[in-house]
Amino acid sequence: MAKTRILILFGGTSPEHTESLKSAAAVMRVLPADQYELVPVGINHNGRWLFFPGDTEEIESNCWEENPDCSPAVLSPDPAHSGILILEDGNYAHRRVDVIFSTLRGRYGEDGTVQGLCELAGLPYIGNGILGSAVCRSKAFTHKVLNAANVRTPRWSAIFQRNLNRLEHEYDKIEDRMDYPLYVKPSGCDRSAASGIAKNRDELAMLVKRAFTQDGTVLIEELILGREFRVAVFGYDLPFASYVGEVTDKQNETLSIPADLDEIVADQIRKIAVRAFCVLDCKGLALFDFYCTAEGEILLGEVNTMPTLTETAAYPALMADLGMRFPYLIEKLIEQAIEHADRAF
Secondary structure (H helix, E strand, O other), X not given: OOOEEEEEEEEOOOOOHHHHHHHHHHHHHHOOOOXXXXXXXXXXXXXXXXEOOOOHHHHHOOOHHHOOOOEEEEEOOOOOOOEEEEEEOOEEEEEEOOEEEEOOOOOOOOOOHHHHHHHHHOOOEOOOOHHHHHHHHOHHHHHHHHHHOOOOOOOEEEEEHHHHHHHHHHHHHHHHHOOOOEEEEEOOOOOOOOOEEEOOHHHXXXXXXXXXXXXXXXXXXXXXXXXXXXXXXXXOOOOEEOOOEEEEEOOOOEEEOOOOOOHHHHHHHHHHHHHHHHHOOOOEEEEEEEEEOOOOOEEEEXXXXXXXXXXXXXXXXXXXXXXXXXXXXXXXXHHHHHHOHHXXX
């Protein structure tokens, strides 16, 4: 029986480059060599694509790019190629693949751009499509779509580049709607040194200007001080949610699974996660962040369409609690991507 040939796409130009490497290494380790042939392609911080023929440890330790056998490569947008072109001895060699497993995070990886390239190439790929990826990448647009569907989020406001010449007016509007402290972040970045908490207008102005160095839209949210939860959703036609996990150590993303919650509240959170998954046109997988305020209000904070895929990370840990252990989860993601590839429209 022929092996399934998988293009593992990792790295990228976003600040989440290292997280992508960890996921790629973990995925590569659990795929059985007798069933899958791996074709690893890394993207360095400058956006250069390189076919990587080395060991998984080099990816995990972030020295993969130093391997002397790396070769320039590109994913061909021509469906007739169904794969990548690798530069060897001055000529491009064609290598077919069956499916693309991208662990790219952030801009130019999780925002619909690479997903569009995969669709141009006519190749199945793991996870969310162009629309779901693009919508969820912009946190301001995610909130707008969710609120339109009556899914509650923290109170929020957005400042766009076109507002730069009237920032004081924007600050007035924000202060009319919300009280300090406020959380300020670039709308398209999950992890950014440009994010922070503003306790007054001076700090708000400083953080907004800093956030604009990372993104053309800045999201300002009310700061929620209640309990924080994670829910994983998996699937296509009939997506389902994991049990609710509570964040006990935010810095290390440590979860208590299942969360110590009233069963009715936990079920409500799971239903909101599945509904949001469908409203946002998500596919395959997504990780949802929830808050429960001191008054017991459930708010959906953020959606991650390419969560970290290491065995102990939040998404795999939540799915493992349902019985989908990490190797099985990775193979099911591949299987479902192939099964649904001809249903993209």
